Amino acid sequence: MREVPVSLGERSYPIQVGSGLLAGNEALARLAAGRMVAIVTDSNVAALHARTVADTLRPHAAALHEVVLPAGESNKTWETLNRIFDALLEARFDRDALLVAVGGGVVGDMAGFAAAVYQRGIEFVQVPTTLLAQVDSSVGGKTGINHPLGKNMIGAFHQPRLVLIDVDTLATLPDRELSAGLAEVIKHGAIADAGYFDAVAAALPALRAKDPAALAAAVARSCEIKASVVERDEREGGVRAILNFGHTFGHAIEAGLGYGEWLHGEAVGAGMVMAADLSRRLGLVDAAIAARLREAVAAAGLPVRGPGWPASRYVELMSVDKKARQGTPRFVLLDGLGAARVQRVDDAPLAETLAACSG
Amino acid sequence: MREVPVSLGERSYPIQVGSGLLAGNEALARLAAGRMVAIVTDSNVAALHARTVADTLRPHAAALHEVVLPAGESNKTWETLNRIFDALLEARFDRDALLVAVGGGVVGDMAGFAAAVYQRGIEFVQVPTTLLAQVDSSVGGKTGINHPLGKNMIGAFHQPRLVLIDVDTLATLPDRELSAGLAEVIKHGAIADAGYFDAVAAALPALRAKDPAALAAAVARSCEIKASVVERDEREGGVRAILNFGHTFGHAIEAGLGYGEWLHGEAVGAGMVMAADLSRRLGLVDAAIAARLREAVAAAGLPVRGPGWPASRYVELMSVDKKARQGTPRFVLLDGLGAARVQRVDDAPLAETLAACSG
Numbered sequence: 116m117r118e119v120p121v122s123l124g125e126r127s128y129p130i131q132v133g134s135g136l137l138a139g140n141e142a143l144a145r146l147a148a149g150r151m152v153a154i155v156t157d158s159n160v161a162a163l164h165a166r167t168v169a170d171t172l173r174p175h176a177a178a179l180h181e182v183v184l185p186a187g188e189s190n191k192t193w194e195t196l197n198r199i200f201d202a203l204l205e206a207r208f209d210r211d212a213l214l215v216a217v218g219g220g221v222v223g224d225m226a227g228f229a230a231a232v233y234q235r236g237i238e239f240v241q242v243p244t245t246l247l248a249q250v251d252s253s254v255g256g257k258t259g260i261n262h263p264l265g266k267n268m269i270g271a272f273h274q275p276r277l278v279l280i281d282v283d284t285l286a287t288l289p290d291r292e293l294s295a296g297l298a299e300v301i302k303h304g305a306i307a308d309a310g311y312f313d314a315v316a317a318a319l320p321a322l323r324a325k326d327p328a329a330l331a332a333a334v335a336r337s338c339e340i341k342a343s344v345v346e347r348d349e350r351e352g353g354v355r356a357i358l359n360f361g362h363t364f365g366h367a368i369e370a371g372l373g374y375g376e377w378l379h380g381e382a383v384g385a386g387m388v389m390a391a392d393l394s395r396r397l398g399l400v401d402a403a404i405a406a407r408l409r410e411a412v413a414a415a416g417l418p419v420r421g422p423g424w425p426a427s428r429y430v431e432l433m434s435v436d437k438k439a440r441q442g443t444p445r446f447v448l449l450d451g452l453g454a455a456r457v458q459r460v461d462d463a464p465l466a467e468t469l470a471a472c473s474g
Numbered sequence: 475m476r477e478v479p480v481s482l483g484e485r486s487y488p489i490q491v492g493s494g495l496l497a498g499n500e501a502l503a504r505l506a507a508g509r510m511v512a513i514v515t516d517s518n519v520a521a522l523h524a525r526t527v528a529d530t531l532r533p534h535a536a537a538l539h540e541v542v543l544p545a546g547e548s549n550k551t552w553e554t555l556n557r558i559f560d561a562l563l564e565a566r567f568d569r570d571a572l573l574v575a576v577g578g579g580v581v582g583d584m585a586g587f588a589a590a591v592y593q594r595g596i597e598f599v600q601v602p603t604t605l606l607a608q609v610d611s612s613v614g615g616k617t618g619i620n621h622p623l624g625k626n627m628i629g630a631f632h633q634p635r636l637v638l639i640d641v642d643t644l645a646t647l648p649d650r651e652l653s654a655g656l657a658e659v660i661k662h663g664a665i666a667d668a669g670y671f672d673a674v675a676a677a678l679p680a681l682r683a684k685d686p687a688a689l690a691a692a693v694a695r696s697c698e699i700k701a702s703v704v705e706r707d708e709r710e711g712g713v714r715a716i717l718n719f720g721h722t723f724g725h726a727i728e729a730g731l732g733y734g735e736w737l738h739g740e741a742v743g744a745g746m747v748m749a750a751d752l753s754r755r756l757g758l759v760d761a762a763i764a765a766r767l768r769e770a771v772a773a774a775g776l777p778v779r780g781p782g783w784p785a786s787r788y789v790e791l792m793s794v795d796k797k798a799r800q801g802t803p804r805f806v807l808l809d810g811l812g813a814a815r816v817q818r819v820d821d822a823p824l825a826e827t828l829a830a831c832s833g
Contacts, residue, residue, distance in 0.1 A: 193552055193556070197552070200621055200627065204621060204627060228591075231630065232629060232630055233627070234627060235616065235629045235631055235709075236709070257594065264560070264564065267594075268592070269559060269591050270593075270594045271590065271595065350594075351594075
């Protein structure tokens with residue numbers, strides 16, 4: 116088991132990464148001791164990993180409840196969130212209660228947001244069971260729900276007390292979702308560590324074959340990179356924005372197709388290819404680096420082109436993205452391999468990238 | 475104009491208290507300069523004070539929108555909150571946008587919560603126009619909405635950047651609402667400053683007659699007391715709980731009658747009489763102090779008795795209150811006049827108080 120610390124002052128917490136981590140986990144048992152605890156999970160995960168977590172919690176918690184949400188991004192709504200509030204209030208959960216999110220990014224984002232605002236904030240634990248959630252959404256404290264006019268538009272920064280990542284949970288993950296998670300793994304290398312990018316590119320066959328050692332190594336290093344960025348900018352006032360590499364394009368794709376049509380990681384995969392292409396047009400990276408990124412995205416089993424919309428449709432969709440300032444989207448660009456920068460971009464190179472990388 | 479500082483590190487802000495403060499307010503104009511701004515108000519206040527605030531903002535804001543919510547506690551719901559999100563997203567408000575809440579506690583709580591969670595947090599300003607909001611809800615950063623199973627169960631701590639209190643807005647306030655606000659003014663004296671309690675008790679006729687000097691003095695001193703408590707305990711982990719004097723009983727009354735039947739301050743008025751009676755039974759204050767509190771509540775035009783429910787009904791209603799821990803309600807009690815403590819209470823004296831102070 117490896118432990119990655121996230122250092123955020125009084126909001127610091129550890130991320131444990133390993134195999135067979137959930138059964139009898141001592142950190143989780145200690146945190147739950149004597150408290151009212153609710154496991155929040157979804158209909159896909161309830162019978163699998165949530166049961167293991169429940170067995171770990173049961174001897175220690177003062178009371179143990181389970182809230183099973185309908186699975187899927189299309190349920191990341193206020194109505195579904197409200198099921199958590201209903202359950203907590205019916206069971207008379209107080210401010211000392213603990214939520215434990217067991218599932219993918221949707222469950223983690225919703226349970227985290229429920230914890231952020233239930234009685235103005237209670238503690239929670241993340242037990243991510245998809246690769247995407249393990250390397251991205253479970254680390255850093257971003258929580259929230261979607262609004263019909265935009266993804267994650269309603270939310271809060273609320274740090275978990277503990278993150279437990281058991282790569283064994285990936286054994287049951289569909290291949291398509293595994294690939295989607297690899298988009299964020301590739302991203303971490305691209306924006307922060309060229310050596311890691313090369314290692315990931317070389318390990319893609321092993322990662323796609325769910326080799327436990329390869330997965331644990333990648334998840335741990337990705338969490339380290341994400342944690343170090345979050346530590347420097349907890350509330351996304353500056354450098355944290357580089358974690359959105361590929362996401363301005365990706366969110367436009369997701370919003371334009373309707374949430375759930377493409378997986379988030381698939382949209383980010385194509386979005387990273389677009390962002391690298393744009394970086395090349397602006398002279399920030401050479402063509403070889405843009406090509407290596409595109410090849411890694413393809414080798415991860417992800418799309419390398421966006422939907423065939425006119426550029427104006429992409430621009431329209433991007434202008435409502437919450438990283439936009441005063442309606443002008445800013446882009447995370449590669450600044451060489453292993454580094455990133457955020458800047459506004461002229462219409463002309465953007466239109467060229469959209470024409471070259473979509474359809 | 476008096477300025478009360480609220481010192482919370484990087485979340486510090488000033489409270490301005492005075493007469494004729496809203497027209498051309500410089501602090502508000504500076505804060506709004508060049509930003510997208512939305513005034514959030516309700517159908518009672520839109521044509522009155524919100525117009526003055528809009529006139530102040532218009533020359534400075536990059537864009538100015540107005541969101542008019544239906545008035546009343548019964549509208550403090552997710553559905554009404556969502557109207558704010560809809561308006562902000564339709565107008566493409568980004569993270570640099572500013573909300574300005576103009577209205578009573580319901581508007582302030584909802585606009586503040588909208589600011590807390592819109593795109594994971596934007597800045598906001600409180601312009602409270604009821605006495606209750608001026609001395610209580612606009613100061614301290616508590617925001618939120620109600621849930622069918624409990625008041626303010628969904629919310630966040632989110633500090634405003636500026637609070638503007640113009641006592642002239644009280645000229646249009648119905649007498650019943652003025653009295654409700656006086657409950658909190660009396661509370662501040664009772665829990666923190668015996669001299670202020672006496673001054674308020676003596677000034678009640680002038681306050682009820684809306685004497686501007688008396689109002690400004692009371693509002694400013696109440697804000698000082700509340701600010702000093704909040705500074706010591708921003709997120710209600712300890713001493714801040716004393717601000718809930720009268721509220722455990724009061725919330726039970728509000729929940730049992732259905733929100734909006736009694737005004738919050740009316741329920742707190744009766745609740746404070748109950749809490750003082752309980753303090754007396756526990757030997758923490760003598761009968762004279764409990765009587766002085768009851769007389770002040772009566773002189774403010776507030777009820778001194780709760781609804782005639784059996785004690786078991788009160789206990790049931792109190793056990794879901796969010797200040798309850800593990801289902802056991804804790805009570806804020808007077809510890810002499812001008813001081814307070816929080817503790818659990820045995821069933822017997824509680825039942826005696828409920829029998830003596832209700833029906």
